[in-house]
Amino acid sequence: MVDLHAHLLPGVDDGAGALEDALRMCQLAAADGVTAAVATPHQRHEWWPNADRDDLVARFESLLSAVGATLALSLGAEIRMDSELLAEVDLLPDGSLLPLAQSRYLLLEVPPTRVGPDPRAIVHELAIAGWRPVLAHPERVPWLAEEPGSLVELVERGALLQLTAMSVTGAFGRRARECCTFLLDNDLAHFVASDAHDVSKRPPVLSDAFRVIAEGWGEARARRLTEDNPRAVLEDRAIQKDVA
Ligand SMILES: [Fe+2]
Incomplete structure (x- = not known):
């Protein structure tokens, strides 16, 4: 399996604290059957802006050499969607942002309250510009999850949706699980990722969600x-839409 969303990069946000914590998370992921993962620190978040890309890359390189063959690691970010986002994306490949594994896929975090720009407009602009916007755990964004129609519209405009494994299993409660069920029933979910922060409360485990979906x-x-869709991200290919 391939995990596209995990806070493995040590010391930059609310994920792994020290390098040893990150290594334990990588070992747990590998034991769970994950063969590749993207380290996705927060970016543009009010508490963890992480605007110094060179610093993130340097930290990633240290992590990479410590992890060795345990797990195939790439670097990306979970980027908060705000009014400056499109201007920052325009700076790529320069500027501060980290697309997933240097691909055209951007992992985006919709704010928890309805503030800032309309996500539909941002997704539309990004898709037109040739980017592939992936929305992180929409089932955990209350104002999106309460309006299934808004999720349908986002996907129609080009958004890809990443469910969090613990939402799928019910560990984040009934509402998140019901939203996952709606998205799976309507083939609106494109990825399942761990959004891991540690080895206990929010571990890098995908196998439980795999079983529930299977x-x-x-x-x-x-x-x-x-596996298939997140692998396409690592290889910067379009994902295969449902043919079932
Ligand atoms: Fe996250």
Whole structure:
């Protein structure tokens, strides 16, 4: 399996604190059957802006050499969607932002309250410019999850949706799980990732969600969301839309 969203980079946000913590997370992921993962520190978040890309890359290189062959690691970021986002994206490949594994995919975090720009407008602009916007855990964004129609519209405009594994299993409660069920029933989910922060409360584990999806929607779907689609991101290819 391939995990596109994990706070593995040590010392930059609310994820791994020290290098040893990150190594334990990588070992746990590997033991769970994850073969590749993207370290996705927060960017543009009010508490963790992480605007110094060179610093993030240097930290990533240290992590990479410590992890060795345990896990194939790439670097990306979970980028907060705000009114300056499009201007920052225009600076790429310069500027501060880190697309997922140097691809055209951007992992974006919609603010928890309805402030700032309309995500539909941002997704539309990014898609037109040839970017592939991936929305991190929409099922955990209350104002999106409460309006399934808004999620349908976002996907129609080019958004790809990343469910968090613990939402799929019900560990984040009934509402998040029901939103995942709606998205899976309507084939609006494109990735499952761990959004791991540590080895205990929010671990880098995908196998439980894999089982839930395999039981409810079939093994091919589970594989597509945890392996095939995230692999396409690492290789910067378009994902395969559902053919079932
Ligand atoms: Fe995250």
